[in-house]
């Protein structure tokens with residue numbers, strides 16, 4: 001968000017115009033949140049007090065800012081406008097009350113419904129506004145308690161992928177919103193596959209806890225095994241064996257997963273498990289960030305982890321192990337290797353990872369799930385190596401384990417009990 005220095009004056013103009021139109025400031029609307037990381041409201045754009053959005057200092061306009069800049073206000077524009085209008089000329093507005101998201105990269109918010117009017121603020125893609133009036137050309141919106149105008153074709157009622165964080169992409173209660181990977185997030189540069197999107201679900205308002213659980217259905221990234229990512233952010237080698245041996249500095253971005261003894265792919269079962277867990281968590285009032293909801297999501301293990309770091313309060317990756325003796329469930333604990341536990345972000349988070357794992361195993365045990373050994377196995381995982389929120393790879397059984405619908409229900413109940421225990425719910 002960039003805002004013109006002269007916004008106050010613009011607001012005064014807007015207020016006068018609104019009064020002239022007889023609609024007044026509609027204070028009943030909540031304060032609209034416009035702040036975005038690194039670009040706070042009121043920030044001086046540093047260009048002589050003027051914010052330019054792909055436009056020029058001489059006042060001409062960029063391609064994607066408004067209905068039409070002075071130089072593009074021509075016949076072609078008019079004919080498009082006429083096709084769209086069909087007897088509903090601006091500034092006639094249909095009264096609405098809805099959240100809209102900016103769909104252009106830099107879009108002007110204006111004091112009145114005219115490209116010649118004062119620019120009050122410039123909005124980035126994904127930012128949201130409360131729309132109170134819809135017209136073919138212009139939408140009437142609320143901004144800091146005032147009525148302003150924005151080109152209708154650059155706003156959408158659909159939730160768009162946020163540019164940073166989840167603030168702009170969070171859906172209404174009960175609905176889902178896409179969460180895109182952001183390469184500027186910490187450790188984001190270590191991801192190689194990240195064009196996919198996770199999905200954030202909100203619990204119903206009445207029961208909402210304000211805690212987001214990232215549910216990561218293990219595997220399921222087409223092409224993921226032919227790309228490699230660093231095991232550790234500092235480039236040091238793995239300290240334990242596993243799918244990738246100890247000593248390796250890079251590992252497959254996402255492995256294919258194992259095949260159960262009955263021929264079922266692990267990735268199918270982790271997906272079914274994730275969907276069951278999502279429903280249970282939502283019903284209990286948790287918001288849920290689903291990393292994968294189909295057979296393929298183009299997010300590698302680093303991307304999944306970084307998304308969870310930024311958009312969730314904990315991260316649970318669902319897996320089944322590749323042994324074949326139905327040994328029971330356990331979590332991958334943080335190896336007790338000093339070099340590993342002293343490497344950030346492991347150093348600051350490993351105790352939380354293990355605590356979450358202990359809670360999940362306790363929850364599974366309480367649901368009657370068979371537990372392997374003491375319930376944990378030390379493992380140096382990419383997930384753990386990049387996690388900044390409590391983060392666990394839980395192995396819910398192995399190749400020989402039953403994965404029927406009823407068993408998955410039991411496992412989901414156990415995991416929910418563990419999540420409740422971890423968050424003191």
Ligand SMILES: [Zn+2]
Pocket residue numbers: 218219257258266318319320321
């Ligand atoms: Zn697995």
